[in-house]
Amino acid sequence: MIKRHFDRRSFLKGTAAGLVGLSASGLLTRSAFAADITVGILYVGPRDDFGWNQAHAVAAAALKEVPGVTVVEEENVPETVSVSQSMESMINLDGASLIFATSFGYYKPFVLEMAAKYPDVQFRHAAPLWTDADPKNAGSYFGYLDQAHYVDGIAAGLSTTTNKLGFVAAKPIGTVLRNINSFTLGVKKVNPAATVQVIFTGEWSMPVREAEAANALIDAGCDVLTCHVDGPKVVIETAEGRGIKTCGHNASQAPLAPKGFITGAEYKWSTIYKDYAAKVGAGEALPNFIGGGFDKDFVQSTAYGAGATEAAIAAADTARAEVTAGKPIFVGPISKQDGSALVAAGATLDNYDPALDQTDYLIEGVVAR
């Protein structure tokens, strides 16, 4: 039996479709965009942690300035099923059509599941994880921060007097090891006698142990410290308290160290966020995978602090210009810690060489056994 329905639900659907059509044809547009869009952003920690989450939040704030863009944010979303719940509420209640999932563990399975469930919503995740097998409305964006750590290393190598530099690292995973290696290459380039000593804390955020690690490095004779942990506040403040110099990580820590801050490696997510929002608003397709460093304006160096000498500033500026122009960081000969060759003498590795995404080693010049 076929019965013709004319209920409220289908009426609303039809009207909504008509309105969408009208707005798409330009009759109802109010902004520079073809359509207003709502962007949802999820953070794993607090937005103002002086680190990873803050770097994203700064970009989110820049995105809010763009006319026609509404930003909804949620902090402290653990890497559990709450990721899905938070995304669904952003999509269904706030009408988000673009979701930025900013923590590593959000991708599998949460972003993948949600992307399959909501094919009209675009999902982008901040780590190089997307592959061709994944949904086409999902994707990855990533900034190659090791380029900025290399520039830090150049400035730091010219700032040490003990020829010992310290690196407080969270976990020995690819991106962290790569940052340590690039920092070390920068140091070695300007100061071949120097070594970089690493302490792993084992957690992304563990303030007491980070402070202990910083103190242990300083007691071991290091006079320049940098780090790769989620919130570098404790490391930078501890080093400043003991009167040694620091390089930052993730976001600007310059205000925390008025005396000893040299420079820092910062993300510049706003470049990506603004570009994506504009593309979605204009109805263009988003790329599934983008990554870049200084050349694409995805990373930047923190403005020099009081700890930067003129020689360090000059050398760091030169190095940044060279990397931006595509000059490789990994110039042979470079050996791994076990003595095997990574790059032969005379050879180089491109800054975006896929092999570097698989970094599971530390290079010679790093002290850690």
Add this chain to the structure above:
Amino acid sequence: MGDDAGFTTVLFAMIAGAIRVSTPFLFVSLGECLTEKSGRINLGLEGTLVFGAMSAYAISYQTGSPWLGVVVAGIAGMMFGAIHGFICKLPKVNDIAVGIAMMLFGTGLAFFFGKAYIQPAAPRLPSISLGWWSDDPQVRQALDVNPLFLVGIVLAIVLWWGFRNTRLGLIVRTTGDSAPAALALGVNVNVVRFLATAVGGFFAGVGGAFLSLYYPGSWTEGLSSGQGLMAVALVIFARWNPLACFGAALLFGAAGALGPALQSIGISRGYHFFNAAPYLMTLAIMILSISPKRSLKGAPGELSITK
């Protein structure tokens, strides 16, 4: 670097770490010791510690006086202790369950009010330099102690002496060992336990102030990482003896310094294991000290875990 030099470095770092890290353990364990001596368990001290850290940092930032922050953290801790004490004196209330609820309440409330204080830098507590006699900058650095550390030592001694030699100490111990005996002596058991829990909360709050205002010296949500809970286990290890609490706090501080210290001399293999030393130690202590065949030596008889 020879093995001897490496060994010395690690030993030195552990001693320095013990002095740096032990204070929150000390304050929380003294607070818990007092509460448990009166016959009640307060597992909520982890939440009190975190809330104390947040409130101290906030007050120090707003008023510019870190010492005022310490006092406010203590008072906030006392309020938490008082709430716990009040709820637990109602009939048929399980103090362990209430403690867990208070722990979640304290951390949740601290995260809620603490949002605005993650970013700003508050004035920190000063340190006292006790290393003037040494020319070695490392020794001097290690002996830059916070006044709260010294206050903690004095407090441990006062509690130890007080439990043995004062009428007040006797009342608390009697209440903790046998409520009927205390009643027979004309002691109001509920009031004694309420006060002991509130004062214990005060100590834990002060311990939190040390975390956010001295070492590591800033307010973040991951600040405590279970130190309040470890301190509760530490009281059992210390057999409810305030002086032993001090020793145990030093030991836990040293255990926390072990992982980074070993890596600083280049031993990073198995750092997960060494970093977990304080937690492993807690576990080992619990296993070694608990036996179904005998009750714990020195345990207050009224504690709900021993009854």
